[in-house]
Amino acid sequence: MSALRLKKGTSSKSAYNLRDPHAEGLESHTLAVIVDNEAGVLARVIGLFSGRGYNIDSLTVAEIDHLGHQSRITIVTTGTPAVIEQIKAQLGRIVPVHEVHDLTVEGRAVERELALLKVAGTGEKRVEALRLADIFRANVVDSTLESFTFEITGTPEKIDAFAELMRPLGLSEIARTGVAALPRSDMSTDG
Amino acid sequence: MTRQMTGAKMVVQALKDQGVDVVFGYPGGAVLPIYDEIFLQNDIRHVLVRHEQGAVHAAEGYARSTGKPGVVLVTSGPGATNAVTGLTDALLDSIPVVVLTGQVPTFMIGTDGFQEADTVGITRPCTKHNWLVKDTDALGDIIHQAFHVATTGRPGPVLIDIPKDVQFATGTYTPRTKARTARYKPRLKGDTAAITALVERMESAERPIFYTGGGVINSGPQASQLLRELVGATGFPITSTLMGLGAYPASGREWIGMLGMHGLYEANMAMHDCDLMIAIGARFDDRITGRVDAFSPGSFKAHVDIDPSSINKVIHVDIPITGDVAHVLEDLLRIWKARGRKVNKEALAHWWEQIEKWRAVDCLAYRASDSTIKPQHAIQRLEALSKGLDRYITTEVGQHQMWAAQFMGFEEPNRLMTSGGLGTMGYGLPASVGVQMAHPEATVINVAGEASFQMNMQEMATAVQFRLPIKQFILNNERLGMVRQWQDLLHGGRYSQSWSESLPDFVKLAEAFGCKGRAVSDPAELDEAIREMLDHDGPFILDVLVERHENCYPMIPSGAPHNEMLMGDDSTEGAIGSSGATLV
Known part of the structure; x- marks a missing residue:
């Protein structure tokens, strides 16, 4: 597959890429965000990324616990290490966000x-x-x-x-x- | 005990249960049921503003001067959109405000109904959190949650959008004690290991400095007390942002003045040259840091903040401590005392010698005049004549705001209300309305410019209606002074649109509103005019005609580090480089 020299994921084509894709030290991270499944929660997460100029390479969301009203959002994002840390902190600040896991850091x-x-x-x-x-x-x-x-x-x-x-x-x-x-x-x- | 009541009654009940005594608002079609309930009770006073933006700023003034959340009630559509500037202002300055908006009935949402707007969509990025209530049974719970979210952690504005049918329908009220507030629980205690690591640094630091901000005031009076104890015991110099003024008294021995773009030379030089920076409840705003890559290059930095996203956002710090200022300071003091109250006395003495040398530069010096009133002089006289009073200051935004911060001394927290983060012209007058509502006996002075004043001057009518004796102290230079100053520095003195033509006669304006006004242009009459304003039992507009071309110094020009300050008009040639010119 490497012979095809494809970029990882779909990042290069994403319309949500606002930061310079050629900046040095860019890393791709996969974040798992556990949220209350309430109206507007996805808009809050997406609005955070667009409002602060972060990249979304891929985003999926679905309810995972019907009785507990919880959803899981999986976001693949690219940024410098400082930006990635900032993204996690900003996500954690959203009131209906319960947990933010950086799967790239927490292990394979x-x-x-x-x-x-x-x-x-x-x-x-x-x-x-x-x-x-x-x-x-x-x-x-x-x-x-x-x-x-x-x-x-x-x-x-x-x-x-x-x-x-x-x-x-x-x-x-x-x-x-x-x-x-x-x-x-x-x-x-x-x- | 569960109680059945209409949504509208539930709103009033929940506000009472939250201890709300004042609501700032403006009625309209989509909130009429709530206004009917307000009519039927006497516990909550409603202050009728003249524009919804004024309601939010008044609530901010109320909140900042009391530490309690400010409450706003406005209608749907334009009522809600007019509140957006106030919400954004409160978000950037971390002010707890609860805004209740009416909405078209649920079955009409999405039909472009009359006075319909996507209020939760519009206000999502300018609130800490917001809710659209679709079911009357959920209303009580949501209002109590909203107060909890607004006031805990890093405070901020919240909004509850209530459709009209939800106000009319009957449901079960959730009392405050049963509300689901446990889900939002920010961490208050700082990490002990990190605090101990900071104490170790404090024991050996040669050139330490406390850099404090609005977070100290937001943490409550206890935080200011602990800060005073810590500063007094260590003898470290302390500077503060605009938002933090008053947490440590201006008359305090270790006080070296405000820092930042128009901060004091000694404060900025000390920040640049320190070897240990202890940031407490401050967020390294760009007004503070100047050029980021040249910001305090040699220092070891610790940062205490309740909001983890404020840490390492702009400036990388060596010891991050997430927690509430009062909790962290308590632990810090305890650990420092237990380890023997050590500081590097000898080095500290040298450090203070250096600071005194910087102080001797006298960066606030200006050319006095006998013929025209210098704005700095006007503020100095206001300070001198009002200092002994139970005094609250609000400001608008611009040069006068910076002069007020430079030349007035704040001895207690919650005494200065100013738009720091958003820089909202038109903030000060409605804020003074809110402060005066909270402190009816106090002297409330809005230090204003003639341009900012005009942005929300309709609120003078509110002051007159509610007999709020607010003092409007207008430094009138017939210019947008700060814009003009930047055009001086950056655009070759081409003053594009930065003068105020066709100004109203502020004395006649005061009379038209039914209050008192006076204009003063002779320096010899200034004191007498200020006294008349302070002594007058009612709202008062004092139009102080000041020198028109005065610029505000010292100044860190945009794109420059702390140790390259402009000290006066003589030093401004080529001060801002091409890269700095793009900054604001």
């Missing part, structure tokens, strides 16, 4: 993203798309005689690589969820 994390890709083509291209999908362990979730829709799960880099390979084979549409991440347990081995 499992990071996964899901994507749906529609690839239209016939003949050899169609066969090749299916063959590559098999290698990447992507599933066909919808198909017509002219197209496949693949579902792929993996790191953002894996999805970038798969999408890049599908482009010449007729990639017509792509939907990505953004990163969901959990810290690895102490006992777990790489898997």
Whole structure:
């Protein structure tokens, strides 16, 4: 995958990048933010990033505890170490934010993203798309005689690589969820 | 005991339970049910302002001078949007304010109804937190939570948006003791290891300095007392930001004056040359630091702040201590005493010698005049003639604000109300209304410029209606003085739009409002005019016609470090470089 020289994640294309992407010492961090699932909480988090000029490379949010009214927001962001620290402190200041975890600092994390890709083509291209999908362990979730829709799960880099390979084979549409991440347990081995 | 009542009644009940005695507000269609409940009771006084911005600034003045939260009640749409400047001001200066806004009924939200605005959306970035109440049952709980959030941790403004149908509907009231306030619980105690590390540094420091800010005042009277004890016992010099003036008395032995852009030479030089900086409840604002990469280059820095995001935001510090100022100072004093009350006496004596040399420069000196009133002189006379009184000062924003900070001495906390962070012209007059409401017997003086004064002068009517004897002390130079000063320094003296033409006659204006006014331009009459203002039993506007071209010094020009201050008009040539010119 490294041979493709793809940028990590989707940062280079994000519309939410307000800071100089070439500044020295930039680091990518994955933050997990546990919040009260109340109206406006996502707007508070996003407003913080845009208002203070921080980057959002990827953001996912969903309720994780229905009875406890809690949601988990996973944010991938880039910045200098000082900016990353500031982002964490500013997030912690938001009243409905309960916990802010920097998964990049707290130890290795499992990071996964899901994507749906529609690839239209016939003949050899169609066969090749299916063959590559098999290698990447992507599933066909919808198909017509002219197209496949693949579902792929993996790191953002894996999805970038798969999408890049599908482009010449007729990639017509792509939907990505953004990163969901959990810290690895102490006992777990790489898997 | 659960009680059923309408949402409107719940609002008034919750305010009473919070001990609120004054509400600053302005009625309108979407808050009429609440105003009806206010009509039906006598415990809470309602002050009818003339513009919603004035309501928030008045609440800020009330809050700063009492330490209690200020409360505002306004209607939906324009009522709420007019409150935005006040909310932002309170956010930047960490002032606890609770704003209640009316909203169109829930079933109309999103239809672009009459006087509908997305109030929680608009105010999200300018409040500490805000709520849209969609259910009457939740209203009591939310109001109590709002007071809790506004007043705990780093204080700030909060807003509760209440749709009209929620005000009319009946629900169950949640009393204060049952409200879910436990979810927001900022840390108060500082880390003992960090405090001990600071004490070790204090014992050996050769050139220490306390740099204090508004956080000391926000922490409460106890924090100011502990600060005084600590400073007195260690003998370290102390400087403060604009927001922190009064926490340590101006007459105190270790006081070396305000620091920052228009701070005192000795304070800024001491900050630049110190070897131990102890920042307490201050946030390294750009008015304080000047050029960041040349800020106090040789010092070891400790920072006490209740807000972790203030630490290492602008200046990297060596010992961060997250906690409430009073809690941390208590531990600091205890540990320092237990370890034997050590300081480096010999080095400290040298340090004070150096500071006295800087002080001898007499940075506030100005050319006196017999023919025109110098603004600095006017402030000095106001200070001299009002010093013995039970006195509260508010200011507008600009040169007069800086002269007030330089030439007036504040002996107690909560005595100076000024817009520090946002720099809001039009703050001082409504703030003086709020202060006077809280302290009916005190002398409340707004030090103003003629331009700032005009931004919210409609509030004179409020003062007259409520018989608030506020004193408006206008330094009238017929100029936007601070803008003009920057045009001098930066734009070749091209005074684009910075003069005040067609000024009203402030004496006639006072009469039109139904209060008293006087103009003074002769230095010989100044004292008598100030006395008349102070002695008058009612609101008073004193229009002091001052020297028009006076600039405010000393000054750290933008983009310069602390040790490169401008001391007067002679030293301004080429003072601001091209990189500094982009700064504000």
